[in-house]
Amino acid sequence: MMQDDRIAALATPLGESALAVIRTSGEGTLQALSRGFSRPGTLQEAPGNTIIYGWLQYDESRRVDEVTVAVFRAPRSYTGEESAEIYCHGSIPGIQKIMELLFTLGFRQAEPGEFSLRAFINGKMDLTRAEAVHEIVRSQSRKAQSLALNRLSGRVFEEIDRVKSRLVDIMAAVSVQLDYPDDELPGEDDDSGYVRSLIPMDTVQDAVSGLERLVSSYRSGRLYQQGARVALAGQTNAGKSSMFNLFLKEDRSIVSNIHGTTRDYIQAPVVLDGIPLSLYDTAGLREVDEIIEKEGIRRSGQVIENSSVILYLVDGTNSDKSAHAFDEKQLERIGELNLPCVKIWTKTDLPQCAPAPKGFLPLSMISGEGFDRVQQAMMEALLQGERLAGDGDLVIDSLRQKQLIDDALDGLQQALTSMEGDQPLDIIAMDLQRSIRSLGEITGEVSSEDILDRVFSGFCVGK
Ligand SMILES: Nc1nc2c(c(=O)[nH]1)N(C=O)[C@@H](CNc1ccc(C(=O)N[C@@H](CCC(=O)O)C(=O)O)cc1)CN2
Numbered sequence: 001m002m003q004d005d006r007i008a009a010l011a012t013p014l015g016e017s018a019l020a021v022i023r024t025s026g027e028g029t030l031q032a033l034s035r036g037f038s039r040p041g042t043l044q045e046a047p048g049n050t051i052i053y054g055w056l057q058y059d060e061s062r063r064v065d066e067v068t069v070a071v072f073r074a075p076r077s078y079t080g081e082e083s084a085e086i087y088c089h090g091s092i093p094g095i096q097k098i099m100e101l102l103f104t105l106g107f108r109q110a111e112p113g114e115f116s117l118r119a120f121i122n123g124k125m126d127l128t129r130a131e132a133v134h135e136i137v138r139s140q141s142r143k144a145q146s147l148a149l150n151r152l153s154g155r156v157f158e159e160i161d162r163v164k165s166r167l168v169d170i171m172a173a174v175s176v177q178l179d180y181p182d183d184e185l186p187g188e189d190d191d192s193g194y195v196r197s198l199i200p201m202d203t204v205q206d207a208v209s210g211l212e213r214l215v216s217s218y219r220s221g222r223l224y225q226q227g228a229r230v231a232l233a234g235q236t237n238a239g240k241s242s243m244f245n246l247f248l249k250e251d252r253s254i255v256s257n258i259h260g261t262t263r264d265y266i267q268a269p270v271v272l273d274g275i276p277l278s279l280y281d282t283a284g285l286r287e288v289d290e291i292i293e294k295e296g297i298r299r300s301g302q303v304i305e306n307s308s309v310i311l312y313l314v315d316g317t318n319s320d321k322s323a324h325a326f327d328e329k330q331l332e333r334i335g336e337l338n339l340p341c342v343k344i345w346t347k348t349d350l351p352q353c354a355p356a357p358k359g360f361l362p363l364s365m366i367s368g369e370g371f372d373r374v375q376q377a378m379m380e381a382l383l384q385g386e387r388l389a390g391d392g393d394l395v396i397d398s399l400r401q402k403q404l405i406d407d408a409l410d411g412l413q414q415a416l417t418s419m420e421g422d423q424p425l426d427i428i429a430m431d432l433q434r435s436i437r438s439l440g441e442i443t444g445e446v447s448s449e450d451i452l453d454r455v456f457s458g459f460c461v462g463k
């Protein structure tokens with residue numbers, strides 16, 4: 001990607017809307033834009049952070065749209081470059097015509113994430129903030145958006161920077177010793193004590209626990225951003241579709257006492273505790289020869305295998321022994337797949353319902369009794385020991401960041417082991433250096449084209 005040319009992109013969805021925003025950026029943007037503007041002088045002389053009204057046009061007789069243009073002067077803009085935002089009418093052909101005009105004026109279509117890439121290159125934001133911009137746009141729940149806002153305001157950056165600067169201080173002292181090994185070198189026998197005086201264990205331990213906290217927030221970060229797939233499974237008539245409707249608070253899936261009512265699985269989105277869930281009602285499991293139902297069961301099997309958590313329902317009023325054996329076989333298979341599973345005993349409102357066996361949560365779809373407990377158990381299964389994040393918590397949501405923190409932790413743990421094993425100072429220094437490098441990569445202080453490509457290519461065009 002070149003940084004010295006002018007880029008343009010639609011920043012809002014392409015569709016019918018009251019207004020649409022087209023972003024432009026790069027040195028010479030206002031000069032270029034003014035050649036297609038009804039008031040070229042006004043636009044060129046406009047101070048930064050002002051809005052100019054006028055027409056986009058090839059000339060007086062070939063007008064393209066009536067617009068307002070927001071003017072940003074370098075370095076006071078999102079990208080840090082001279083920029084302009086065009087507020088036009090939100091019509092698809094209108095937008096297309098404006099983009100064509102911009103191309104003839106010397107702008108090119110921006111790559112995905114290119115505005116944010118430029119902001120990073122021009123020192124407007126570090127990589128954790130740039131990733132947060134993208135995470136905000138993608139957030140599917142209010143909680144996910146709040147957590148991404150914390151990151152945009154620099155909370156991840158600050159935490160990483162805090163840990164890193166302590167390690168850098170240690171490295172500085174270590175480097176001096178490595179460069180001038182003869183200075184104040186104590187006796188050979190007392191080497192480890194001297195290494196420990198240069199590298200305070202508790203500072204390294206503190207760095208480890210800070211980084212471990214961040215890594216462990218990743219699971220809930222993922223959960224808030226990506227959500228989870230929840231499959232309702234069990235034999236026919238167990239109450240899966242009833243439960244599906246209970247989740248959605250809507251009569252969405254057909255419920256009947258005829259076994260095999262649901263054949264095609266049904267998917268619906270639902271947000272629970274700020275976590276966007278994809279809920280699947282599946283075909284009841286049973287041995288059948290009928291070809292359509294058989295296919296429905298096969299497809300449901302795939303949905304179940306690909307879910308993050310399974311809610312397995314058993315009809316508590318069914319006293320049939322072979323039915324119980326069938327359930328046990330299914331649960332065994334789920335166990336083998338290593339999928340988290342919540343076992344639910346349904347129809348507890350009916351007098352013929354047997355008491356829920358050990359490990360099963362009782363539930364009545366009619367009264368809703370037990371539903372809170374089931375939802376809670378499902379969340380616990382999804383979080384696997386993590387606690388739910390609060391709005392103000394520091395939670396990471398980038399696999400890239402998580403992997404780099406893992407690398408940094410690895411280096412620190414290695415350093416600690418080497419210290420315990422009284423390894424020479426230069427070996428320990430290499431481990432510390434590796435950690436520092438990984439931390440620098442998280443914020444983008446250390447970066448390469450590859451890294452930047454990986455971060456920004458997933459963005460939307462116009463971001
Ligand atoms: N019109 C508009 N609204 C927007 C954005 C945008 O790019 N344009 N944003 C895009 O994500 C978000 C806000 N983020 C922004 C970040 C920095 C600057 C900016 O111009 N910063 C300058 C000037 C700051 C100042 O005047 O004090 C700077 O940092 O130097 C603008 C928006 C959401 N709303």
Ligand SMILES: Nc1nc2c(ncn2[C@@H]2O[C@H](COP(=O)(O)OP(=O)(O)OP(=O)(O)O)[C@@H](O)[C@H]2O)c(=O)[nH]1
Nearest residue numbers: 236237238239240241242256260261262284347365
């Ligand atoms: N009393 C009572 N009836 C229930 C309960 N849950 C489900 N039912 C009834 O049980 C029958 C089957 O419920 P569904 O939700 O259709 O069962 P399913 O698991 O989706 O069945 P298939 O689609 O055939 O696999 C319906 O008549 C429901 O009204 C419950 O908790 N209490």
Ligand SMILES: [Mg+2]
Nearest residue numbers: 240241261262
């Ligand atoms: Mg059903």
